[in-house]
Amino acid sequence: MSLRHQLIDVLAVIEGISRDHDRAVAWLQEPIATFGGKTALELVAEGRTEDLLGSWPRSNLAMSAESAAHDEHVTSVAR
Template sequence: MTASPAAEAPQASGKNYDHFVESLRDLDMPGPALSPKRFSQALNIDLQTLADQAHVHRNTISRAPTSQGVQRFLREALRVIKASTDISGDVNRTLFWYRNEPLSPFGYKTAEQLVSEGRTEDVLRYIASIEAGAAG
């Protein structure tokens, strides 16, 4: 198996969620903002795809990465990634799940697609139901 660029990037290394979130910080950006560039590297998607998912113009990602629309999408994605990582204990496994696992209760859409559609709360309820089932 050959390593993808995301596997080599510091954003995707390590299994710890806190390390992952810390890797999304860009000290060159003003304020406490998440880096869209680092997020896209971690998920191995291009910036155009990220812009499409966030429903912003592609130039917004590079010219206004701290814009409300971009940051809101990144925070919503992180909510789902955190909830799933709390169950799996492995951020790399979660990133794979987030991007690739078709979820039958949602017409076999992925968590990534659902977050892009603004359905973060639905995905979080789904994750909570899985956690409740595992605990019960």
């Protein structure tokens, strides 16, 4: 599968969790502690999409995406 298709798959999963395209795109660039601070984009580029979506529990993925969405909301409210 091409890098582009892998990114589309990851983005679709994150959009399903966050219910917001912009938040999902922002999350792709957020460091993930479980992966040593690497971003989802870096993991996909390294060929680790399966690690990101497969072996990493979906609950952690959801918590990370929801946390990024919460942080974005808090920042926008504070403005």
